[in-house]
Amino acid sequence: MSCISLQSTLVLTLVLLCGLSTSTWTDTIYRGTCRFSHKYSNDQLLNNATARKEYVQSVLHYEGNFHSHMNGINVFSGMTIDGCKLDPVTGNTTSPRRYTAASKESLHLSMLALALNxxxxxxxxxxxYFHYPINLTATERKLIHTGDNRVDNVLVTAYRKMDTLERFNAQQPGYGGYVPWSGVNDNGLDNDTQTDTSVPSLDNGEMVWGIYAVAHVLKQKYPDHAQLATRYRNYFDLLANNAITVFLNRTSFYFAMSAVVGANNVSVAKNTYRSDGIYSSSGPFEGELFAVFADIFGKWENPTQRDSTWDLSLYKLNWTIPAGVITVQRGWTYSSHEAWKYIMMPYQSVPIQARILANCEKARTWFSTLSGYPGLFAASYNSTLNYVTSVGIANLSRASIDYNDFYTPYGAFPVLMANHSVGLVWYNNMLKGPAMQGPYGSTESGTNDGKAVANIMSWDTKGPSVIAMLGGIGDIVKEALVGDRKYQMFFDRINSSYTAQMPYMVGDNVPYGMPPPPAPDATAHYTLCDDYVAPPPSTGIVLRPSINLVIISVLLLLLLSYTS
Incomplete structure (x- = not known):
């Protein structure tokens, strides 16, 4: 081979190698990598507002990749799907779970309201969060053209979701507008005509406030979409009109956590309902969201009937830790899931509730600090893909706790609501664990020893953290309640009930616990969030940038030797 031909070959090889430095996952170059947690120290997140802003922007971007077709939503029907499994090597998505529930819709609706606000x-x-493109039809483009593609994504999703909900209610009016656990397809909710089928008040009590928030923001800020605002408000009113009929147990006067519908294709007025389950939607946990909804918006026959259904039974204790004594509200398992109400309603505007939340979250952080756990605990899938609810804090719970060997990032969401910067520190500490960040944001859960993760993602473990970082929808809901002249009813009910139950508290001056080191790197990170380089279709060559640099250096030396 001549020097000229060899020189040409070397130059061509250099060009090809330089071209191998991009991945098929085109989004990993946002701020360098989707594994960004290691770039932020505890001190930065605690004390540097600029660092926090950059960090949250990165969280929103990568969590927003989940908001894409057959990953976290069905873009055609505007409804959520539960999530997907993740490839254990790359972190890319596989096996979408094509079903939804009102709890997942509550998170999606909350994000829509926050984005519009x-x-x-x-x-x-x-x-x-809504950067992932959604194609609008020609008809939709005539209606939606804000000049910001992200806003267009939000609005078209809100339209499609309401189309689905209205169509669902017309086809299966027996649910009274409430959403059961249901399959999802391109046309909407995939739910067969059934008799004696159940619908939960627990999940729907979360969803109603998301609908309420979207209706309010659309009405206040989007006059061009006033009709959509009216449709959301009408759907909210439909749920309010049917709350007592569908869920109230008129014998014992409580709202059943789940009601049995006689026939889902028969109207509410002509239907039958059994609300005799042993569990009720009441305080002090997430079930209280439905109890409050029915309390202030339900169509009561008289005030006595309304008052007779309100029930609050909570248990408290004073917990002694090295930093002092904290009065806490005992949990059922003390899973963070129990604090869902704080992201949905203006509980922190009620002073007693702000104190209860702060104390409970101090206790949550101190338990993991003192135990040496790298994260916080909440119901989620574990590394064997079993959904585990018996996870939490045994010292502070009423139920038995079987697991403390794995953490989940959304365990930090109530801490984020109580103290934003401390919550970011705990959330980030969990993301620093191996394979806890992927191209679609946070992973479901990881083991304390760093040896395994749950290769899965779901709305329940992703949505609450993002919403809490943005402050929840409580301020939006409060503004709407004030406009409806309902806020004082909410304030008085919550303030009087909880003050009576917890008249004396200590621990206001106790600091939050800080996390120990993250879970060790005992398993591999997802390659799509590292320096992985996908093979080009024509060659099948896989090279890492570090190897590329070595080869390029050698080739440059050879090239120089032939040209000198």
Missing amino acids: GPTAEGYDPLD
């Missing part, structure tokens, strides 16, 4: 006081822009 605009940037937060900290300067976080919820629209960053």
Whole structure:
């Protein structure tokens, strides 16, 4: 081979090698990598507002990749799907779970409301979550053309979701507008005509406030979409009109956590309902969201009937830790899932509730600090893909606790609501664990020893953290309640009930616990969030950038030797 031909070959090889430095996952170059947690120290997240803003923007971007077709939503029907499994090597998605529930819809609706409402006081822009493009039809483009593709994504999703809900209610009016666990397809909810089928008040009690928030923001800020605002408000009113009929147990006067519908294709007025389950939707946990909804919006026959259904039974204790004594509200398992109400309603505007939340979250952090656990605990899938509910804090719970060997990032969401910067520190500490960040954001859960993760993602473990970082929808809901002249009813009910149960508390001056080191790197990170380089279709060659640099250096030396 001549020097000229060899020189040409070397130059061509250099060009080809340089071209191998991009991945088929085109989004990993946002701020360098989707594994960004290691770039932020505890001190930065605690004390540097600029660092927090950059961090939350990155969280919103990668969590927003989940908001894409057959990953977290069905874009055609506007409804959520539960999530997907993840490839254990790359972190890419496989096996979408094509079903939804009202709890998942509550999170999606909350994100829609926050995005439509605009940037937060900290300067976080919820629209960053909705960056993934959604194609609009020609008809939709005539209606939606804001000039910001992210806003268009939010609005078209809100339209399609309401289309689905209205169509669902017309086809299966027996549910009274409430959403059962249901399959999801391109046309909407995939739910057969059935008799004696159940629908939960627990999940729907979460969803109603998301609908309420979307209706309010659309009405206040989007006059061009006033009709959509009216449709959302009408659906909310439909749920309010049917709350007592569908869920109230008129014998014992409580709201059943789940009601049995006689026939889902028969109207509410002509239907039968059994609300005799042993569990009720009441305080002090997430079931209280439905109890509050029915309390202030339900169509009561008289005030006595309304008062007779309100029930609050909570248990408290004083927990002694090295930092002091904290009065806490005991949990059922003390799973963070039990604190769902704080992201949905303005509980922190009620002073007693703000104190209860702060104390409970101090206790949550101190338990993991003192135990040496790298994260926080909540019901989720574990590394064997079993959904585990008996996870939490045994010292502070009423039920038995079987697991403390794995953590989940959304365990930090109530801490984020109580103390934003401390919550970010705990959330980030969990993301620093191996394979806890992927191209679609956070992973479901990871073991404390770093040896395994749950290769899966779901709305339940992703949505609450993002919503809490943005402050929840409580301020939006409060503004709407004030407009409806209902806020004082909410405030008085919650303030009087909880003050009576917890008249004396200690621990206001106890600091939050800080996390120990993250879970060790005992398993591999997802390659799509590292320096993985996908093979080009024509060659099948896989090279890492570090190897590329070595080869390029050698080739440059050879090239120089032939040209000198």
